[in-house]
Amino acid sequence: KAGVTQTPRYLIKTRGQQVTLSCSPISGHRSVSWYQQTPGQGLQFLFEYFSETQRNKGNFPGRFSGRQFSNSRSEMNVSTLELGDSALYLCASSLDRSLAGRETQYFGPGTRLLVL
Amino acid sequence: KQEVTQIPAALSVPEGENLVLNCSFTDSAIYNLQWFRQDPGKGLTSLLLIQSSQREQTSGRLNASLDKSSGRSTLYIAASQPGDSATYLCAVSDGSQGNLIFGKGTKLSVKP
Numbered sequence: 001k002a003g004v005t006q007t008p009r010y011l012i013k014t015r016g017q018q019v020t021l022s023c024s025p026i027s028g029h030r031s032v033s034w035y036q037q038t039p040g041q042g043l044q045f046l047f048e049y050f051s052e053t054q055r056n057k058g059n060f061p062g063r064f065s066g067r068q069f070s071n072s073r074s075e076m077n078v079s080t081l082e083l084g085d086s087a088l089y090l091c092a093s094s095l096d097r098s099l100a101g102r103e104t105q106y107f108g109p110g111t112r113l114l115v116l
Numbered sequence: 117k118q119e120v121t122q123i124p125a126a127l128s129v130p131e132g133e134n135l136v137l138n139c140s141f142t143d144s145a146i147y148n149l150q151w152f153r154q155d156p157g158k159g160l161t162s163l164l165l166i167q168s169s170q171r172e173q174t175s176g177r178l179n180a181s182l183d184k185s186s187g188r189s190t191l192y193i194a195a196s197q198p199g200d201s202a203t204y205l206c207a208v209s210d211g212s213q214g215n216l217i218f219g220k221g222t223k224l225s226v227k228p
Contacts, residue, residue, distance in 0.1 A: 042218055107160040
């Protein structure tokens with residue numbers, strides 16, 4: 001079974017631009033979560049989607065948004081990029097988050113975003 | 117607000133040594149605790165998942181324990197190998213929110 005895939009793997013953007021990152025979960029997984037990892041703040045939760053609905057959101061500004069499609073694939077978008085948005089963005093999938101976190105999350109390799 | 121702390125931030129040991137990584141959390145109302153491994157520039161690999169009702173989980177040379185009342189977990193690695201070198205992250209699933217709250221990790225280096 002293929003793991004979680006994320007595209008692109010690397011991205012360079014300039015301040016003020018916007019970016020869209022993509023995540024394909026493990027087949028059959030319906031929940032997709034997004035995390036931001038930086039050296040200073042570590043791993044922080046962005047949002048979680050289940051059956052095309054955002055069920056949970058972390059403490060990030062509205063410039064960060066996401067969506068999930070009917071095939072469970074998910075995208076996240078960051079508008080008006082700032083230097084501080086440079087980070088590794090990780091996507092994770094699990095079977096069904098309605099079990100309130102009782103099962104393992106499987107992480108993708110991440111997208112490394114550099115904002116210049 | 118749940119906070120997760122991992123001590124030490126970095127650890128260097130000779131090959132073959134047994135070692136313990138520590139994780140503490142401030143709110144005992146957790147659903148589960150997971151230990152992950154992250155290699156440089158890579159995503160996370162789940163090592164062990166301990167449900168809130170469990171006390172420990174084992175996988176090969178790894179053993180993780182959970183003491184909810186004291187807000188602590190330990191990851192024990194037996195007979196360490198250079199291939200164990202990585203950053204180890206502890207994360208708790210916090211109540212109804214379901215998202216994972218991570219510590220900042222322990223960077224482990226196992227020297228041949």
